[in-house]
Amino acid sequence: MSRRLRASSGSYNVRANEIAREKQERKMRCLVGFLDDTEEIFEIERRAKGQILLELVFNHLDLIECDYFGLRYSDSLTNADSKRWLDPMKSIRKQVKGPMYFTFAVKFFVSDPSKLQEEYTRYQYVLQLRKDLLEGRLTCSFNMGALLASYIVQAELGDYEPEEQTQGYLKNFSLVPDQTEEFTREVEHLHKANFGQLPVDAEFNFLQKVKNLEKYGVDFHNARDQSGLEIHIGITSLGVVVFQNNVRINTFSWAKIIKISFKRRQFFICQRRELHETRDTVIGFNMASYRHCKNLWKSCVEHHTFFRLVEPQPQPKKRVFFQLGSKFRYSGRTEYQTVEDAKRRLATKEREFQRSPSKRLFRRTISGTTSEIIRTETRSLPLRTGNHKPLLDNHTVTSSLPTRSSKFKSLGLNYHNSRYCSYDGHVPASPNGIRENGISKSEELLHPPKIMFMDDGGSDLSLTERSYDLLNDGPTPNGTSPTGDPLVSIRIKSDDRGRFGFNVKGGADQGSPIIVSRVARNTPADQCIPRLNEGDQILFLNGKDLTQYTNEKVVSTIRSIGDSGNKDLLLTVRPNVYVSEEAEEEPAFQYIPESPRVPNGGMESDPLIESIMMLQEGLESGTALTLFEQLYRKKPGLTMNACRHPDNVAKNRYRDIAPYDATRIMLQGSETGDYINANLIKMEIPVSDVTNSYIAAQGPLPNTCGDFWYMVWEQESTLIAMLTTNVERGRVKCHKYWPELGQKLLYPPHLEVACTGSEETPSFAYRDFIITHTETGETRKVLQMQYIAWPDHGVPDDSSDFLDFVIRVRQYRVGMTAPTLVHCSAGIGRTGVLITMETAMCLIESNQPVYPLDIVRTMRDQRAMLIQTTAQYRFVCEAILRVYMDGIVVPLEEFKTNGHRES
Incomplete structure (x- = not known):
C-alpha cells in the first residue's frame, strides 16, 4: 500500500530548469564604438576577461599593431564623464558597473609616427587625433589648425579640382571647434598646395605636424597642488607633465624619475637628486579620491613599461599570502616588442583597407530636394549618452571592414567628419603668450606642489616650507614680509670676476616666466643665505619688474651689474621648494622604474657626466x-x-x-x-x-x-x-673649384690659385694651395681637407x-x-x-x-x-x-x- 502511494504522484519544475539553463548559456552583448564612427556588437561569456573582448575587436579590424590601442568605458563609481581603460586581465563584469558600451581608442601615442610600421595603424591614429582636435582635447594655433585640416581634406577629397571644387566647397566640413569662414578659406588655400599627395602621404604629414603639439599624446588626470589650485597631470611617452590653466608648468622625464607611488589620495614622484642636493626629491599631488589616484598611478606604470622597457617585468613567482600595495603590472607587449612583431608579420602579409569618408550632412540641392545620407546596416540600439546630440533621430550603425583603396578619393563634396553637431573647446591663437584675460604667461605665478626629500633610511621627510618661514605673517630671516603669495628676497654678492653663478631661462620673448635653471656649486648664488635654488621664479631684479624683459635682456642686466662697481644683486623670487621637518611614512604602493645608468662609472654630481x-x-x-x-x-x-x-x-x-x-x-x-x-x-x-x-x-x-x-x-x-664629393648619386653637389696638381687658376681682377700638393686616401683627400694677390704680390698657403667617406645617402x-x-x-x-x-x-x-x-x-x-x-x-x-x-x-x-x-x-x-x- 505504501509503495502504491509513493508512485502515484510526481512533479518536475520545468521553469526552474529553464532558468538554470539560460543562466549557463547567457552571454553579454558589448557595444563597441570605433574611430570612424561605426559601431559593432560583440557577444561574449558573462565571466569573460577583458582580453577576450579586446581580441574580438582587434580581429574585427584585422589590426596587427594592436598594442597601441585599447577600449575605454565610463567609470560610474567616480564620475559618469570619467573614462577608464579596460583591464585585459580582469573580468569585464567586475570592471564595468554600467552599460556595456566601449570606445575603441589609441592608448599609447608614439613620439615618432615613423615607428608605426603599417599604414592602417597610422590611419587609426589620424582618426583619433582628428576627434581630439574637433572635440577640443588637442589645441593648436590658427595656422597650425589650418595646415592640419588641409591634410585631412587632401586625404579625403584628393587633389584640388578647380572645376568641381568651387569657393566654399568645405563649408560643411567640421574640422575644428568653433570653425569660422576665415579658417575654412585658409584650409581651402592650403589644400591646393597639397596637390599630388596620396592619402597615405597626407596622413603621414598630418602625424608629423601634430606630434609637435604640446598636448599630443597626453593622458590627462585632474589633481590639485599643495596650494589647492586645480592642475592637470599628464602621462606621455616621455614622462609626466603638469599643466595649469592650459600652460605646461613642469615636466618630469622618465630618465630622471626614480620611483612613482601613491597612498590614499596622494600621488608621489621621486626624482633623482640634483647637483646641490644630498637627498632624492619627492613631489606630491592631491587627487580627488583613492580611485583617481590609483588610475593615475596605473597609467604611469603602463606608459613607462610600454615605452621604456624591452619587455614587461615578470610577475614574481613566489606566492605571498599577505602583501601590502597593489600587485598591478602592465601585462601587454612593449613598444619594442610591438615594432619587432609588426616587422615580422608585415613582411609576409599583404593588407588592404578602405578609408571611410566623413559622414555626409543633409544638404539642399538646386531643385530643393535633400540629398541622401550614406548609411548601412541600421539597428535599433540605444543612443549614446553624453552632452552631444545625434545628427539624426534614428541611430545608425555601420561596420568598418578593412579593405584598401590607396588612391581613394571621395566622390562627394559636402562631408562632415562627426555625427554630432554640438562641440566644445576652441583652437586658441596665442601670440606672445597673451591669455584671454589679458595677463601674459610671464606674469603668471607658479604654485608648486608639495615637495618631500628622501633620507638615507628610506623614510620620507615632508617639506612644506623652507628652513626659513615663508608662510607666516611675520618677517622672514631675509627681511621679506609676504602678503598672500610667499616671496623671498635674496642678496647675492658677485665674485672677483663679476660672476654670480646661476643661469636663467624663460622671458617675455619665450612666453614663460624667468626661472633659475642652474646654480653652480661653490659660487655666490650657491653660498648666499638664503640660497638661490633651481626652479625659483625671479620676479624683481634690484627692484625692477621683469615681467616684460626678454631672456637676453635679463642675462645682460645681470652681467652688467656684475661688471659695474655695484656688485650686489637683489632678487625677489617665488620659491619652488617648500621645506619642513614633519616626518611621514613611506607611501604604500610603489613602482620603481629601471635605474638610470651613469656612464664611465662617474658621479651624478659632475655636470659633464650628467649631461x-x-x-x-x-x-x-x-x-x-x-x-x-x-x-x-x-x-x-x-x-x-x-x-x-x-x-x-x-x-x-x-x-x-x-x-x-x-x-x-x-x-x-x-x-x-x-x-x-x-x-x-x-x-x-x-x-x-x-x-x-x-x-x-x-x-x-x-x-x-x-x-x-x-x-x-x-x-x-x-x-x-x-664634407662632400663633387658628384653624388648622379647629381652635382659642388663644382670643382680648385686646379689640378701643378696647375693654376686666375680669378679677376687680382687672385691666382695654384695647387702645390695632393694626397688621397679611401676616406680623406688633402690638397695644398698657394693664393697670390697679383697686384701686391702677397701669397698665402691654404690647406683643403676633404672628407669623401660620407655615403651618397x-x-x-x-x-x-x-x-x-x-x-x-x-x-x-x-x-x-x-x-x-x-x-x-x-x-x-x-x-x-x-x-x-x-x-x-x-x-x-x-x-x-x-x-x-x-x-x-x-x-x-x-x-x-x-x-x-x-x-x-x-x-x-x-x-x-x-x-x-x-x-x-x-x-x-x-x-x-x-x-x-x-x-
Missing part, C-alpha cells in the same frame, strides 16, 4: 630627437633680403637655403658684388675663453668659384674643410672615419685665429654636423656639460637650418657619446677642478 647621461637617456627614449624636430629651423626676426636681389639669385645653389643678412659674409674685392651664400659662425667655449670661428658656406657653383676664393683671401682663412654607419677627420681638423686648427671655412653642398647639413662635433669636443676638454640641442640652437641663430635632418642629429649625438665613453677626448687637467659653467 652625457641625459643625452644617452634622451636618445634611448626618443626625447632628444623630438626636441630637435621642434627646434626652429630659421630664427624668427632675422631677415634674408640680400639673397633675393636679382643680381644674387643665380648665386644660390638651392632656392630655400639662404644666409641671414646679419651674419652673412660680405665680399670686398669681387667683381660680381659683395654677396656670397655664407655666414660667419662663432662658437664660444665657456671657462676656456676660446671662441671657434667658422665660415659655413654652400659648395661653389661654376659662377661663384671666384667669389669663393676671394672670401678665403679676405677672411684670411688657411683651412678649408670640405643618409649618414655613415660607423662614426670612426668622421671622428678621425674631425680630430685631424682640430690638430691643424691649433693656434689658428682666422675662421675655418666649412662647406658641403648646401652648407647646412654636414657642415652643421662638423661644427657641432668639434664644439662638443672642446666642451668635454673644458669639463663643461654638453647639450647638443643648445649647440644647434646657437648655430641656427647665425645660419639657418644647420644640421638639416633628424638622422644627422642622431649621428652626431651618438658620435659625442662615443667620444666620451671611449675616452677619445677627455677633460684637460687645468679644467678638472674649475670647469663649471657660470653666468
Whole structure:
C-alpha cells in the first residue's frame, strides 16, 4: 500500500530548469564604438576577461599593431564623464558597473609616427587625433589648425579640382571647434598646395605636424597642488607633465624619475637628486579620491613599461599570502616588442583597407530636394549618452571592414567628419603668450606642489616650507614680509670676476616666466643665505619688474651689474621648494622604474657626466630627437633680403637655403658684388675663453668659384674643410673649384690659385694651395681637407672615419685665429654636423656639460637650418657619446677642478 502511494504522484519544475539553463548559456552583448564612427556588437561569456573582448575587436579590424590601442568605458563609481581603460586581465563584469558600451581608442601615442610600421595603424591614429582636435582635447594655433585640416581634406577629397571644387566647397566640413569662414578659406588655400599627395602621404604629414603639439599624446588626470589650485597631470611617452590653466608648468622625464607611488589620495614622484642636493626629491599631488589616484598611478606604470622597457617585468613567482600595495603590472607587449612583431608579420602579409569618408550632412540641392545620407546596416540600439546630440533621430550603425583603396578619393563634396553637431573647446591663437584675460604667461605665478626629500633610511621627510618661514605673517630671516603669495628676497654678492653663478631661462620673448635653471656649486648664488635654488621664479631684479624683459635682456642686466662697481644683486623670487621637518611614512604602493645608468662609472654630481647621461637617456627614449624636430629651423626676426636681389639669385645653389643678412659674409674685392651664400659662425667655449670661428658656406657653383676664393683671401682663412664629393648619386653637389696638381687658376681682377700638393686616401683627400694677390704680390698657403667617406645617402654607419677627420681638423686648427671655412653642398647639413662635433669636443676638454640641442640652437641663430635632418642629429649625438665613453677626448687637467659653467 505504501509503495502504491509513493508512485502515484510526481512533479518536475520545468521553469526552474529553464532558468538554470539560460543562466549557463547567457552571454553579454558589448557595444563597441570605433574611430570612424561605426559601431559593432560583440557577444561574449558573462565571466569573460577583458582580453577576450579586446581580441574580438582587434580581429574585427584585422589590426596587427594592436598594442597601441585599447577600449575605454565610463567609470560610474567616480564620475559618469570619467573614462577608464579596460583591464585585459580582469573580468569585464567586475570592471564595468554600467552599460556595456566601449570606445575603441589609441592608448599609447608614439613620439615618432615613423615607428608605426603599417599604414592602417597610422590611419587609426589620424582618426583619433582628428576627434581630439574637433572635440577640443588637442589645441593648436590658427595656422597650425589650418595646415592640419588641409591634410585631412587632401586625404579625403584628393587633389584640388578647380572645376568641381568651387569657393566654399568645405563649408560643411567640421574640422575644428568653433570653425569660422576665415579658417575654412585658409584650409581651402592650403589644400591646393597639397596637390599630388596620396592619402597615405597626407596622413603621414598630418602625424608629423601634430606630434609637435604640446598636448599630443597626453593622458590627462585632474589633481590639485599643495596650494589647492586645480592642475592637470599628464602621462606621455616621455614622462609626466603638469599643466595649469592650459600652460605646461613642469615636466618630469622618465630618465630622471626614480620611483612613482601613491597612498590614499596622494600621488608621489621621486626624482633623482640634483647637483646641490644630498637627498632624492619627492613631489606630491592631491587627487580627488583613492580611485583617481590609483588610475593615475596605473597609467604611469603602463606608459613607462610600454615605452621604456624591452619587455614587461615578470610577475614574481613566489606566492605571498599577505602583501601590502597593489600587485598591478602592465601585462601587454612593449613598444619594442610591438615594432619587432609588426616587422615580422608585415613582411609576409599583404593588407588592404578602405578609408571611410566623413559622414555626409543633409544638404539642399538646386531643385530643393535633400540629398541622401550614406548609411548601412541600421539597428535599433540605444543612443549614446553624453552632452552631444545625434545628427539624426534614428541611430545608425555601420561596420568598418578593412579593405584598401590607396588612391581613394571621395566622390562627394559636402562631408562632415562627426555625427554630432554640438562641440566644445576652441583652437586658441596665442601670440606672445597673451591669455584671454589679458595677463601674459610671464606674469603668471607658479604654485608648486608639495615637495618631500628622501633620507638615507628610506623614510620620507615632508617639506612644506623652507628652513626659513615663508608662510607666516611675520618677517622672514631675509627681511621679506609676504602678503598672500610667499616671496623671498635674496642678496647675492658677485665674485672677483663679476660672476654670480646661476643661469636663467624663460622671458617675455619665450612666453614663460624667468626661472633659475642652474646654480653652480661653490659660487655666490650657491653660498648666499638664503640660497638661490633651481626652479625659483625671479620676479624683481634690484627692484625692477621683469615681467616684460626678454631672456637676453635679463642675462645682460645681470652681467652688467656684475661688471659695474655695484656688485650686489637683489632678487625677489617665488620659491619652488617648500621645506619642513614633519616626518611621514613611506607611501604604500610603489613602482620603481629601471635605474638610470651613469656612464664611465662617474658621479651624478659632475655636470659633464650628467649631461652625457641625459643625452644617452634622451636618445634611448626618443626625447632628444623630438626636441630637435621642434627646434626652429630659421630664427624668427632675422631677415634674408640680400639673397633675393636679382643680381644674387643665380648665386644660390638651392632656392630655400639662404644666409641671414646679419651674419652673412660680405665680399670686398669681387667683381660680381659683395654677396656670397655664407655666414660667419662663432662658437664660444665657456671657462676656456676660446671662441671657434667658422665660415659655413654652400659648395661653389661654376659662377661663384671666384667669389669663393676671394672670401678665403679676405677672411684670411688657411683651412678649408670640405664634407662632400663633387658628384653624388648622379647629381652635382659642388663644382670643382680648385686646379689640378701643378696647375693654376686666375680669378679677376687680382687672385691666382695654384695647387702645390695632393694626397688621397679611401676616406680623406688633402690638397695644398698657394693664393697670390697679383697686384701686391702677397701669397698665402691654404690647406683643403676633404672628407669623401660620407655615403651618397643618409649618414655613415660607423662614426670612426668622421671622428678621425674631425680630430685631424682640430690638430691643424691649433693656434689658428682666422675662421675655418666649412662647406658641403648646401652648407647646412654636414657642415652643421662638423661644427657641432668639434664644439662638443672642446666642451668635454673644458669639463663643461654638453647639450647638443643648445649647440644647434646657437648655430641656427647665425645660419639657418644647420644640421638639416633628424638622422644627422642622431649621428652626431651618438658620435659625442662615443667620444666620451671611449675616452677619445677627455677633460684637460687645468679644467678638472674649475670647469663649471657660470653666468
